[in-house]
Amino acid sequence: MVWEPGRGSIVRRGKGLLLALLVPVVLTGCTAGPSRRPAVVENDARSAPTAGVPSTVPLPPLTEPRSPSVQWSDCDTQVRSRLEPPSVPASALSFTCATVTSVLDSPDLPGRIPTHVALLKAGSGPIPLLVLNDIEGESGTHYAAHLAAALPPALLSRFSLIGVDRRGTGDSDAVGCVPRDVRTTLLSQDPAADEIDEVLDAARRAGQQCAIDLGNSQLAIDSWRAAGDLEQIRVQLGVPKLNAIAHGEASHVLTSYAARYPGRFGRVVLDGIPDPSPDPATALADLTAARQSTLDAFGRDCADRRCGLGDATAAVTTLLDRLRADQPMLGDGTAFSPGLALDAITVGLANPARWPELATAIQAAGGGNPAPLAAFVDPMLHGSQAAPPRLDGALATECNDSSARLSANQITALGTRLRQQSALFGAAATERLTWCLPWPGRTTPLPPPGVAGLPPILVTATASDPVTPEPGTTRAAAQMPSAVRISWQGSGHAAFTSPCVGEAVRAFLADGKVPADGTLCPA
Template sequence: MRRRPTLFLLAALVPALLAGCTAGPSQRPAVVENDEPVASAPASTSQAVPLPPLTEPKSPSVQWTDCDQQTRAALDPPAVPDSLKFSCADVLSVLDAPDLPGRAQTHIALLKAGTGPIPLVVLNDIDGEPGTLYAAHLAATLPASVLQRFSLIGMDRRGTGDSDATACVPSDVRGQLLSQDPATTDVETVLDAARKAGQQCAIELGSTQQALDSWRTAGDLDEVRDQLGVPKLNAIARGEASSVLTAYSNRFSTHVGRFVLDGIPDPSSDPATVLGELATAQQATLDAFGKATGQDATSTVTALLGQLRSAPPELSNGVPFAPGVALNAILTGLAAPARWPELAEAIRAAQSGNPTQLAKFVAPMLNGSPLAPSRFDGALATLCNDTATRMPANQIGTLTDKLRAQSPLFGGLVTQRLSWCLPWPGPADGMPSLGVSGLPPVLVTSTATDPVTPASGTNRAAGQMSSAVRVSWQGTGHGAMSSACVGEAVRGFLVDGTVPTDGTLCPA
């Protein structure tokens, strides 16, 4: 993917984690209907507001150029079929910094996969693959009939990928944040690194620091919709990127088309609940990985982290391959079951003293250069701008001790982001509501064992949405699109306008 220089000096523009998901064939029925009531869900308006009709573009202004080879070179594993072809473009959107509303511009990068006549915009987690690259992978996963009707339009969210990517965290500070040992009781060390990161980003970004959030990204989306030439936005968002479509529903409700939210962040305001369930989901995913690879994965990973505490090898960039880096790398791999064989081999190599393979899983977050900025910086800014939660250091320490007792491996990892955001200013705008009325049906999918957006949190979010229709996959990994059953439900929803029965269950 070609890189563009930042348009404005201070506009070098950023929760979640990870990528991928697959599952083996199942002998169970294709779909099971769930007739259990959801007590917390408000009355559905899906019958009152039908799905909007699909409309082909009129007078689009986006200029596409071939970028097939560049895209394939930039993709994370797995590879995509040669039959898919990719083209790229960018649009100008309003940066909309708090002190310069409606002024200054920023580039938003797009990638088109497929040749269907109707645009279907694709967004990914802020710290995962950029939306352009995720769209390329998703195009290889969805039923072929979806690409006959739609072209997938991947969008790099502001501050990420080729969308004027943010690069404001010093490399050594980034390494300190990602290297923090999840077993340590020393909160001050990570807080000190977080302060350095926040200070440097405040200096380099100025007021544009608070322009990196989901609310303003929704404005980018509407600019993309307008330039694509369609009256309604049709879109798929995975994981934390669902927050962008939620913001879009708040700001541009009359432009909402057919939305698929593949996992939604937990809307609960109780960090102990949200992070406790996240650590539990991560441990459950590790257990599933161990079962699939024929090992006691918890013992293996625990032993590896102990080995790294005694003698952490140094990576080529000078960052020690410490327990925090290793566990972040493992978690990235766990989220993508298609990469589990690769992850198992990488763990074995790390046990033998060679961390190179395992480090590749976390390299896009850890490393950065002018041509390939780290995914960490933009993700940190967006994460901290999107949440109002700010806990005092002593409360973070208390919560960490509690969650570490419940989940020895992951309890100390999930609370680290609370420390990362503590020095940052709170959100410049109010958080968007999930309960927007008058929307057409919104398809919400979840995965039973998701280490990034656990199903429990997605269900809580869907319960606050008057138009949500839930399809749950009884599988493992981040996102449900690799399930053939979910893929068929998504196909029917997007292509045929068929709204599934709320509470539909798809077997693993």
């Protein structure tokens, strides 16, 4: 991701997550009804929210740690050498790191095997604010480092961002059980092909190898147990309540935490929640529509910049057709397939800050140079000792979190139906269903997102989000009695890029002000 601070109160679309957070700006169009600012209610933990806010439980006060036991050590040089992109100014921040011991809690050996959770601290504020990222995105510690670099000093004098590498990722005993060629095959399903046999065979190989390599820990890499890791972190940070931000699919960890430890839930923001619908067809139809909508927005942005790509859908379709006829080889000997190209494009669509780079990469791939486009998906495929491949931890977590399994015939039929909705993204939306088919399913599903008796939870959504589409986030929020939802009418996988949303989040976290449910923020 590219993280660039905004200038004053002006934040250009897609210039980084939370660029406007805690900047004392005059808002220009957050609306709930006729108002141009997010309607708020004062909530300093001494009185409950007023009518219209769905929770009658006040936000808990911000409490400084007492007798913390986390041992922080300097890791500034090491972190900076691993950040991609290395966009944190040397004089702006310093980073310290720590490791917290938790319990692996595998089903057959509960409470007996330890696991290690890596933390990164940015900022000097006394109040810890945990930061969690999507399992397929950059590690939580690196995400927090980039996030901190985009924030004004005022925030980091009130809060310290505590990035968390979720179990099985980053420096938290990362999973690395999928063979390299299998990763490539998993991401190479042609969106125009009806058969999934090759990808399904790769999924079987991945599941078998992970069962061999991980043993008892295979089923312990999930969001429910990651919530237990957060509780260990809260205890060792010495705070009575957990204050946190979760991006996208990481919301599963915090909704699981709410179910397990409702009395310790503090001020929490969920930026995009996965669809809780038990029907994959409903969720994937919305995902297909959101990806096509985001591609359309990318095309309009490209036209406004006169990037020369032309119609975005036509350009991508032409590229995939060319790759079917002649697949160029990447530097590591991997064939750059249509499926791999579409996965790379989907990654790029999620971050509008990279849209100019994405447009150039699509054009380069069409001209026979696939390397710039392949770079978007490379972190999922390739790893090193310093940065493990993201696919392995994502596969384990996403498959362990899911209890539903469709048959191969059902997946194929669903892909055919969705292809009628979007020739590009329809069948590709079923990719993860195929990955998880051979993987053991949960015996009990993750808890629904709704827990009674919680303080207000701020839920943000983006109109065209290719990762956690707005309809699914809206359905999730509807199940949460204390959810207060803000929708940004923009594109990408980060509502916080909106100054309107950013200010509402700032006021919620720092001042205890709860916005009106259903607030709309313009693009």
